[in-house]
Amino acid sequence: MVTASILLVFVAGACTTSVDGEPGAKLPITVTNAPKGPVPQGLEKFYSQGLTWDSCDGYAKTDYDRQAMRSKDLQCTHLTVPLDYAKPDGDTVKLGVLRRPARKSSERIGSLVINPGGPGAAGLSTAAALADANDTLADRFDFVGFDPRGVGSSEPNVECLTDQEMDAERADDAELDVTPAGVRKQEDEAKSFGQECEENTKFGPGMLANIGTRDVAKDLDILRSALGDEKLTYLGYSYGTRIGSTYAETFPNNVRALVLDGALDPSQSPVDEVVAQGAGFQKAFDDFVAWCVKQDDCALGKDQNGALKAFQDLVRPLAKNPVQVSDGRRLSYEDATTGVVQALYSEQLWDRLNSGLTGLKQNDGDTLMQLADLYMERDSDGEYSTTQDVFTAVRCVDDPRITDPNEALEVARQYKAAAPFLDDGNPPVGVLDACAYWPVPNTSEPHVPNVPGLPKVLVVSTTNDPATPYEAGVALAKGLGGGLLTYEATQHTAFLQGNKCVDEAGVKYLTDLQLPKEGTRCKP
Known part of the structure; x- marks a missing residue:
């Protein structure tokens, strides 16, 4: 337990009286604080480390x-x-x-x-x-x-898929194949994903x-x-x-x-969390529809009761006939619905969502693809952040896994019922996700x-x-x-x-x- 602290300031390349580095201060500034508060045994060197602030x-x-x-x-x-x-x-x-x-x-x-x-x-x-x-x-x-x-x-970063593999996965719509062979393919890809994370990330299983x-x-x-x-x-x-x-x-x-x-x-269990989130996005979609039908140019028409079917009729054909976008990629069903979900995070994106759906009616998928890229954190040069890889890695160690196909099937049923705007028209199937095959055990429980x-x-x-x-x-x-x-x-x-x-x-x-x-x- 450290009960007193001494503040030491070391300045490289500049003279300053500010220990905290006021805005505009010349850099770099190195500040070393004695440990503040109690220090867990064995971690003294980490708690007392200096930080060199620079550009x-x-x-x-x-x-x-x-x-x-x-x-x-x-x-x-x-x-x-x-x-x-x-x-x-x-x-x-x-x-x-x-x-x-x-x-x-x-x-x-x-x-x-x-x-x-x-x-x-x-x-x-x-x-x-x-x-x-x-x-x-x-x-x-x-x-x-x-x-x-x-x-x-x-x-290091957690790294699983390459940029090219991410593009290919988004374009594949593999989850729409609910045949036994399709389910096996999805689960093989889920298993492979964990293996790639382990192989491509420094420290491998230790990091995960x-x-x-x-x-x-x-x-x-x-x-x-x-x-x-x-x-x-x-x-x-x-x-x-x-x-x-x-x-x-x-x-x-x-x-x-x-x-x-x-x-x-x-x-909340992971199952209940997924279903509750589906219901939350459905409510946001319903609010978007209520706003949209009052606009002169609503892509889903003027009938609020018919808007869900109008939306499904618009996006479901993408499963077999993706739409070309201006950068040469093709807008898949997955990307279209991802773009919609991104826009439902905030009312400020509703105008853009309506424009994207209007464009899709005219075989123009650019706006929905841009929204999907925003969600997936894909830059204009085709590079992805590591967010999606880390998202899976953290969730797989933060929560218990679903390893029973029957439980996975029940989740799929409940999710489709909770979020009908994301119902792809196929019957629910019990597909195990990447966490079911994750190479390390979970470390937390709800x-x-x-x-x-x-x-x-x-x-x-x-x-x-x-x-x-x-x-x-x-x-x-x-x-x-x-x-x-x-x-x-x-x-x-x-x-x-x-x-x-x-x-x-x-x-x-x-x-x-x-x-x-x-x-x-x-x-x-």
């Missing part, structure tokens, strides 16, 4: 990263953590970290560490994009984003076994200490809420404040958090959130004994996205640790 050149890995990370006020570094916390003297991995220092150092509270979810989403560009979303937070907090292990600028939320939460505590914060202030979106709740369970005495927005239900004495946390839940249903936020707030802020809208997550009511409540909590009044509801 973010080379840290951006995607088109979106490069756009979001253009500011000269951003600083980047790498944090070293153990590959396997049971072997702290063994191999290590590096996490990419970004910060935009607080604009008013005299009023600085500390670091606001942000995770955008996924699992598999990179955090650097999210922190950069949000850094000026609210003046109060920008003045008083360093905005800090990190790429979790295996992701983005972290080293330690990629889950259990380990990311431990990385987050090392980051907290290296940043010089006694307590963690954290903003987690979507899957990032699971990182936050896991951190709270693992390090309850190290929490200052947690905003958990778009929550996963902590006790459960209700038990964190007595945890400081009050704030859960934000949106009534018609398609990806993380509202009830999941209610369950998480109850499980953590925290406050619940309700946003009445159809979108995924809400904080720092322009709603004054939501933002004011969240900012008040982060700065003053004051929760909104119980039962507070915000509207667009």
Whole structure:
């Protein structure tokens, strides 16, 4: 236990009096903090490591990263953590970290560490994009984003499929072949996927076994200490809420404040989670239809009751007759529905979705393909981020697997019933996915958090959130004994996205640790 700290500052290439690196400070700046808070045995060197903040050149890995990370006020570094916390003297991995220092150092509270979810989403560009979303937070907090292990600028990345293999998989529509031979092919590909992840990723099974939320939460505590914060202030979106709740369970005495927005239900089984998400997207699709039929140019016509059939009639033929797009690829059924799902995350994309469906009626698949590329994180040059690979890798170690074809069949039945707009017209079949064949065991199980004495946390839940249903936020707030802020809208997550009511409540909590009044509801 380290009860006192000494701040040492080493400056290379510049003279500065700022230990925290004010915006515009000359770089690089090396800051070494003695460990902050309790240090788990054997991890002293990680908790006391110095961070050398420098330019973010080379840290951006995607088109979106490069756009979001253009500011000269951003600083980047790498944090070293153990590959396997049971072997702290063994191999290590590096996490990419970004910060935009607080604009008013005299009023600085500390670091606001942000995770955008996924699992598999990179955090650097999210922190950069949000850094000026609210003046109060920008003045008083360093905005800090990190790429979790295996992701983005972290080293090594989890790597499974090549860019060419990803394109081929998206174009294949193999899941539409429900014959016994088709099911065998899908399961062979699922098994092969895990093998490719193991073979193409540095440290192989060691990396895959330690990629889950259990380990990311431990990385987050090392980051907290290296940043010089006694307590963690954290903003987690979507899957990032699971990182936050896991951190709270693992390090309850190290929490200052947690905003958990778009929550996963902590006790929900993977089966129930998939079905609930399907129902959530169906509700968002129904809301889109209700909006669309009021427009003069709705691609699905003017009859709200007939819109589902109109949509199915439009996308189902792609299974046999994909549509050519301008870059030479062909829009498959899978890509078309992926593009639709991407647009259902936010009402701001409904105009674009309607344009994409209108284009499809004219054999133009470009807009839906662009939406699908956005979801899959495919750059304009045809390169993919590692998000989809990491998504599977994390989920396969975070949750128990479905290895019984009969259980898989029941999931397929329930999902088709919950989300008829994604019903491809084929009978449900019990296909085992990649997790059934994953080369390492799972390291976590769904459960209700038990964190007595945890400081009050704030859960934000949106009534018609398609990806993380509202009830999941209610369950998480109850499980953590925290406050619940309700946003009445159809979108995924809400904080720092322009709603004054939501933002004011969240900012008040982060700065003053004051929760909104119980039962507070915000509207667009």
